[in-house]
Amino acid sequence: MSLLGIDHVNAQDNCTIQIDGQVVDAETGEGLSFASVILQESSQGAYADSVGFFSLKGICAGDYTLKVTHIGCAPEKKVLQVSGDTTIVFSLNHDESILHEFVVVGQEEKELTLTKIGVREAQLESTTGLQLAEQALAIPGMRMQETGNTIAKPVFRGLQGNRLLVLNAGVRQEGQYWGSEHAPEIDPFLAQQVSVIEGVDALRYAPDAIGGLLLVEPADVFGSDSLSGSLTGMGATNGRGGALGGELMGRVSERFPLYFRGQISARKFGDMKTPDVFLVNTGAEELNYSYALGWKGDAWKAEVFYSNFNQRIGIYRFSHLGNLTDLYEVITGIRSNPDTTDFSYDINRPYQEIGHELFKGRVEYELDAENKIEAIYSRQFNSRKEFDVHVGINPSAEELMNPQLDYALTTHLGELVWRNKVGALSRSVGVTGLFRENTFRGRNFMPNYRNSSFGLFAMEQRALGIWKLKYGIRYERYNADIFNPVGSEDDPLNLSFDGVSAALAAKKDLESGDLTLSAATFWRAPAVNELFASGLHHGVGAIEQGNSELLQERSYSLSATWRRVFGRTRILATAYTNYIENYIFLNPNDIELTIRGAFPRFDYEQTDALYWGSDVQVDGQLNKGFSYLATASLVWAQNVGTGDFFINIPAHQFSVEFKKTWDDLSRIKQPWVSLSGNYTTEQYRAPAVFPFESVFETGTTTPLPSSFDFAAAPDGYFLVGARAGMRLGRTSLQLGVENLLSTTYRNYMNRFRYYMDEPGINFTLRIKHNF
Amino acid sequence: MNISKYLRFSVFVLAALTFVACENDDDDDDDTPSAVNEEELITDLRLTFTSTFDQSETTFIFSDTDGPGGSDPLIDDIVLSDSTAYSVSIEVLDASNPNDVEDITEEIAEEDEEHQFFFIPGSGAESTLTIAYDPTELDDDGNPIGLSSVWTTLDATPSGATVRVVLRHELDKAATGVSDGDITNAGGETDIDVTFNVSVN
Numbered sequence: 001m002s003l004l005g006i007d008h009v010n011a012q013d014n015c016t017i018q019i020d021g022q023v024v025d026a027e028t029g030e031g032l033s034f035a036s037v038i039l040q041e042s043s044q045g046a047y048a049d050s051v052g053f054f055s056l057k058g059i060c061a062g063d064y065t066l067k068v069t070h071i072g073c074a075p076e077k078k079v080l081q082v083s084g085d086t087t088i089v090f091s092l093n094h095d096e097s098i099l100h101e102f103v104v105v106g107q108e109e110k111e112l113t114l115t116k117i118g119v120r121e122a123q124l125e126s127t128t129g130l131q132l133a134e135q136a137l138a139i140p141g142m143r144m145q146e147t148g149n150t151i152a153k154p155v156f157r158g159l160q161g162n163r164l165l166v167l168n169a170g171v172r173q174e175g176q177y178w179g180s181e182h183a184p185e186i187d188p189f190l191a192q193q194v195s196v197i198e199g200v201d202a203l204r205y206a207p208d209a210i211g212g213l214l215l216v217e218p219a220d221v222f223g224s225d226s227l228s229g230s231l232t233g234m235g236a237t238n239g240r241g242g243a244l245g246g247e248l249m250g251r252v253s254e255r256f257p258l259y260f261r262g263q264i265s266a267r268k269f270g271d272m273k274t275p276d277v278f279l280v281n282t283g284a285e286e287l288n289y290s291y292a293l294g295w296k297g298d299a300w301k302a303e304v305f306y307s308n309f310n311q312r313i314g315i316y317r318f319s320h321l322g323n324l325t326d327l328y329e330v331i332t333g334i335r336s337n338p339d340t341t342d343f344s345y346d347i348n349r350p351y352q353e354i355g356h357e358l359f360k361g362r363v364e365y366e367l368d369a370e371n372k373i374e375a376i377y378s379r380q381f382n383s384r385k386e387f388d389v390h391v392g393i394n395p396s397a398e399e400l401m402n403p404q405l406d407y408a409l410t411t412h413l414g415e416l417v418w419r420n421k422v423g424a425l426s427r428s429v430g431v432t433g434l435f436r437e438n439t440f441r442g443r444n445f446m447p448n449y450r451n452s453s454f455g456l457f458a459m460e461q462r463a464l465g466i467w468k469l470k471y472g473i474r475y476e477r478y479n480a481d482i483f484n485p486v487g488s489e490d491d492p493l494n495l496s497f498d499g500v501s502a503a504l505a506a507k508k509d510l511e512s513g514d515l516t517l518s519a520a521t522f523w524r525a526p527a528v529n530e531l532f533a534s535g536l537h538h539g540v541g542a543i544e545q546g547n548s549e550l551l552q553e554r555s556y557s558l559s560a561t562w563r564r565v566f567g568r569t570r571i572l573a574t575a576y577t578n579y580i581e582n583y584i585f586l587n588p589n590d591i592e593l594t595i596r597g598a599f600p601r602f603d604y605e606q607t608d609a610l611y612w613g614s615d616v617q618v619d620g621q622l623n624k625g626f627s628y629l630a631t632a633s634l635v636w637a638q639n640v641g642t643g644d645f646f647i648n649i650p651a652h653q654f655s656v657e658f659k660k661t662w663d664d665l666s667r668i669k670q671p672w673v674s675l676s677g678n679y680t681t682e683q684y685r686a687p688a689v690f691p692f693e694s695v696f697e698t699g700t701t702t703p704l705p706s707s708f709d710f711a712a713a714p715d716g717y718f719l720v721g722a723r724a725g726m727r728l729g730r731t732s733l734q735l736g737v738e739n740l741l742s743t744t745y746r747n748y749m750n751r752f753r754y755y756m757d758e759p760g761i762n763f764t765l766r767i768k769h770n771f
Numbered sequence: 772m773n774i775s776k777y778l779r780f781s782v783f784v785l786a787a788l789t790f791v792a793c794e795n796d797d798d799d800d801d802d803t804p805s806a807v808n809e810e811e812l813i814t815d816l817r818l819t820f821t822s823t824f825d826q827s828e829t830t831f832i833f834s835d836t837d838g839p840g841g842s843d844p845l846i847d848d849i850v851l852s853d854s855t856a857y858s859v860s861i862e863v864l865d866a867s868n869p870n871d872v873e874d875i876t877e878e879i880a881e882e883d884e885e886h887q888f889f890f891i892p893g894s895g896a897e898s899t900l901t902i903a904y905d906p907t908e909l910d911d912d913g914n915p916i917g918l919s920s921v922w923t924t925l926d927a928t929p930s931g932a933t934v935r936v937v938l939r940h941e942l943d944k945a946a947t948g949v950s951d952g953d954i955t956n957a958g959g960e961t962d963i964d965v966t967f968n969v970s971v972n
Binding site: 321322325334338390444535536543545592593594595596598599601 | 813814816835838839843844846937959961963965
């Protein structure tokens with residue numbers, strides 16, 4: 001906190017002095033509503049109003065300690081010599097460390113963002129060492145799709161995969177996102193902020209952000225003029241592993257404006273443990289690094305960024321099964337998995353080996369005070385190798401080395417954007433181009449292809465009465481050349497799609513709060529796997545069949561987000577609906593006979609889908625140092641065409657955390673403890689269970705339900721956790737316990753729920769040292 | 772800007788360009804995405820029946836040369852004579868490329884401790900057909916494999932009778948009943964699971 005100004009108006013005797021002032025956010029300059037202001041010596045105090053103004057009357061002349069407290073900020077004190085009427089402005093820094101992991105709905109002028117909901121750096125400290133999708137869970141509406149406990153994909157408002165885009169360092173992340181066992185290849189240590197944008201703000205990046213866009217933002221390379229950095233460590237008892245990270249940034253010399261940032265992280269875990277047994281082959285290891293250089297001229301800025309991600313993850317050994325009979329025996333418990341009491345760090349087949357490389361160059365040039373041009377080029381290389389248990393009979397040494405599925409995806413992206421800002425009116429216009437090449441080797445599953453895509457967008461933000469409006473439109477043309485085995489090398493099958501995306505958002509300031517309304521339509525070309533995948537998907541024991549007749553998918557979404565402060569309570573509530581026309585999904589259609597027995601066949605089909613739901617967060621202070629955060633995440637989805645339920649839609653979730661923070665104890669700053677509870681309901685809206693018995697009896701003639709899953713949705717569950725933390729100088733420490741009661745449960749959003757329980761109790765220690 | 776500033780800037784640009792030389796560039800050439808290398812696949816199961824009565828040989832085949840998905844497999848009906856013992860030998864083939872049919876039987880025989888066939892009569896075949904492992908064909912642990920077996924017909928089968936032939940690998944051959952041909956406790960992963968219609972006349 002800093003005291004910006006004290007104006008002595010005129011000297012007065014007795015106790016008639018008045019202190020007027022405003023409490024503002026140091027970052028945004030906006031008034032902070034309902035801060036409490038107290039003169040400690042006289043216990044005189046007042047609350048600021050909705051825009052931060054306060055007034056203290058009847059003050060005697062003298063020396064005072066003025067204490068200002070606000071939710072989300074560390075309490076700050078300032079010594080004042082009061083001799084006459086005084087006007088002061090306090091600017092308070094948000095200190096996330098004493099606050100719950102409450103998210104920020106920010107309106108950042110530089111990005112013109114209306115609907116950004118995020119998790120900041122200080123909050124990310126609580127989840128150091130976890131996967132990106134786990135770090136993003138503090139965002140309202142964000143959930144996860146897991147495959148075992150080593151693979152986690154983000155799910156936002158029920159949508160995932162090709163419908164939820166990920167942007168890393170301003171570049172659209174390009175990997176094999178269609179598979180639910182393919183998680184984003186991003187180093188979670190890289191992120192300084194993780195947030196979600198939806199609607200109009202996503203138009204700048206993509207035509208196909210049907211479910212929104214997850215932004216992973218590294219620290220700004222120009223962020224520090226002096227040398228600064230951090231060391232981070234995390235250890236966990238479950239999995240007997242941990243993670244280490246280090247970051248260094250600064251300016252090379254005062255004489256010329258060359259900035260740099262370097263970062264490295266490593267992660268290693270062994271087998272995870274349920275309350276009863278170790279899960280065989282569930283370890284993971286990771287080594288990542290990135291570096292950036294930036295040059296700041298008078299009117300321009302240039303930066304290059306490079307990141308390298310390497311991961312090897314074990315897949316639960318007993319999730320790979322031969323056929324439906326094997327699956328049935330495991331699900332019904334006829335066959336129990338030979339899990340052990342022996343812990344191991346070994347990663348054997350089945351496993352995945354993933355590499356991702358990103359190079360980005362960006363130049364920004366200020367033409368004048370009102371106009372700016374930005375050019376970005378990026379190149380990504382994604383390598384995904386999947387090593388199955390099943391290598392063939394009596395494999396040769398060479399066969400033992402080779403993956404069964406091997407994807408190599410290279411993507412080039414270019415963007416040119418012009419921005420113009422005159423007062424409250426800002427505009428941007430841009431062109432984007434994409435080239436993508438996917439090479440696949442291995443078991444017959446997917447053809448090779450090349451994509452090119454060209455986009456054109458325009459956006460505008462303006463004030464209209466009490467409303468702030470932002471609207472935009474984007475045209476995109478998408479081409480695909482499909483090679484072996486669909487087309488030949490000389491004569492590929494060519495497909496093209498084009499369409500328009502458009503969105504509007506309106507924000508209105510209310511008394512101590514605001515309301516944001518958003519409407520958007522996006523479209524997405526069918527992905528190559530949806531068109532042409534053909535073959536057996538191991539692990540789930542199903543045949544997937546693409547459909548070359550698929551049309552493009554189009555979404556129509558509406559959402560309303562309301563923020564309000566009531567005294568010491570803050571509320572953030574969102575309601576949304578997303579109607580998706582020609583929604584592409586895997587529909588179970590038939591039972592197919594193969595030499596390995598009967599398998600259900602899932603065909604890519606189209607229907608109309610409706611998603612709707614609500615996310616609510618309430619946080620506040622009960623009394624001094626005692627705060628709470630309560631959240632509810634509700635989502636529903638339905639196949640409009642048939643009335644069936646879709647599989648893998650998150651069940652409703654409710655959570656509450658109570659936190660007690662104490663004043664500083666000499667060198668121990670802001671010690672706190674918290675206790676949390678999290679209840680996830682059973683997914684009652686789940687498809688019918690596959691009729692194993694009648695299929696085994698009558699073979700392929702059994703009539704199947706129009707939609708099915710292999711096992712009933714697991715029961716709801718309640719998990720308890722506890723945490724404690726403090727700061728010691730520049731070091732912060734955090735101790736946590738997850739699944740404190742070591743509850744045995746299965747998670748509907750884990751594809752391996754058929755085979756395994758979720759991990760049991762886990763103690764974690766997190767240390768971060770800034771220098 | 773003076774000269775030395777330009778100099779520093781060009782050093783910066785050079786440094787930046789070195790970033791571009793990424794390690795995976797060799798995969799990023801301009802060739803057309805390459806063709807698929809298909810891995811080994813089991814497509815055909817052939818059961819050759821030799822009658823101990825007249826030494827006549829008959830072969831019944833399950834064949835799905837295009838692998839899972841695509842066109843339906845071809846499955847022969849097994850037709851046998853009443854009150855006859857047959858010695859049955861199994862061949863497993865990869866016939867996905869008709870010009871290069873690969874015999875996988877040998878490979879199963881080499882990894883015999885890890886593989887075992889099971890024969891499960893059903894829908895009326897239970898009482899009219901008995902199937903036993905060839906007692907002379909054992910792996911190094913003294914357990915059966917099933918590449919060779921003896922089928923004895925007792926009586927005419929009712930219509931709709933079937934025999935299920937299963938090949939499991941990495942199974943537990945020591946589990947109760949497994950070496951006698953009972954699949955219940957075998958565990959492991961299924962390589963082959965085929966049901967033939969069978970009629971004994």
